[in-house]
Amino acid sequence: MACSGGRARRDHPRSIRGFDEPSAGEKRPARWPRRAAAARGMDAAGLTLKLLLVGDSAVGKSSLLLRFTDGAFEPCLKPTVGVDFKVKKMVVDGHAVQLAIWDTAGQERFRTLTPSYYRGAQGVVLVYDVTRKDTFAGLESWLNELEMYTTKSNTVKMLVGNKTDKPDREVERKEGLQFARKRSLLFIETSAKTQDGVQHAFEELVIKILQTPGLWDKSAQKRGIQLKESAAQQDKSLCSAYCPLS
Numbered sequence: 001m002a003c004s005g006g007r008a009r010r011d012h013p014r015s016i017r018g019f020d021e022p023s024a025g026e027k028r029p030a031r032w033p034r035r036a037a038a039a040r041g042m043d044a045a046g047l048t049l050k051l052l053l054v055g056d057s058a059v060g061k062s063s064l065l066l067r068f069t070d071g072a073f074e075p076c077l078k079p080t081v082g083v084d085f086k087v088k089k090m091v092v093d094g095h096a097v098q099l100a101i102w103d104t105a106g107q108e109r110f111r112t113l114t115p116s117y118y119r120g121a122q123g124v125v126l127v128y129d130v131t132r133k134d135t136f137a138g139l140e141s142w143l144n145e146l147e148m149y150t151t152k153s154n155t156v157k158m159l160v161g162n163k164t165d166k167p168d169r170e171v172e173r174k175e176g177l178q179f180a181r182k183r184s185l186l187f188i189e190t191s192a193k194t195q196d197g198v199q200h201a202f203e204e205l206v207i208k209i210l211q212t213p214g215l216w217d218k219s220a221q222k223r224g225i226q227l228k229e230s231a232a233q234q235d236k237s238l239c240s241a242y243c244p245l246s
């Protein structure tokens with residue numbers, strides 16, 4: 001569907017949404033007893049992870065976030081101005097995590113504040129549009145920006161080729177996979193419209209972060225996203241490997 005008269009006004013929600021939360025009477029998974037969780041610096045809400053969505057304008061960053069957090073799709077969204085922010089709670093692999101997901105503007109003129117949002121991110125989702133080769137060509141400069149501004153050397157990065165539902169594909173899956181392999185990125189293709197791959201993408205990213213203790217255990221002790229770098233977090237040996245997803 002074409003978006004006539006400009007794209008729809010974007011909702012800028014800043015609410016906390018509780019998805020997949022255990023009900024009041026539900027037991028914490030046996031693999032993650034309360035005392036052990038406390039020792040890891042987690043409270044009842046679990047561990048907070050900071051994730052960031054980056055990529056060229058109109059590749060579908062906000063749509064992926066909307067699909068993931070609200071299960072919805074808007075055919076005509078207005079461009080993000082500055083940054084949007086949403087929180088989602090989920091249980092991954094028996095671990096309760098709270099995701100603070102920052103959705104940055106793709107348009108250059110709205111990006112003045114963006115570098116400060118990279119700080120402390122444990123995971124970055126780098127999005128391109130499989131129907132626009134230019135957004136794939138722009139990935140290198142996004143990776144350069146990530147290198148410049150992320151404060152953690154072992155931040156988990158995932159490459160996402162979005163809009164697979166559209167027929168006019170310009171970037172083959174194989175190309176995305178090769179690029180991801182070369183740059184040691186996780187990789188998946190998605191459609192925010194049909195929801196194909198969206199949940200899987202975020203889950204795999206979180207799993208990879210959880211497999212990288214130096215990335216999140218210190219941060220949890222310092223209340224999630226407001227952290228300073230420590231020597232442990234600088235450990236380059238962790239989580240820099242390429243991991244095919246599908």
Ligand SMILES: Nc1nc2c(ncn2[C@@H]2O[C@H](COP(=O)(O)OP(=O)(O)OP(=O)(O)O)[C@@H](O)[C@H]2O)c(=O)[nH]1
Pocket residue numbers: 003007055056057058059060061062063064074075076077078079080081104105106107162163164165166190191192193194
């Ligand atoms: N067909 C299809 N359209 C999509 C998909 N994802 C996003 N769109 C559409 O593409 C347009 C741009 O999507 P956005 O989510 O606003 O893109 P963005 O990357 O957040 O854009 P900026 O805010 O400018 O950075 C919107 O009209 C969406 O409805 C998808 O998977 N399939």
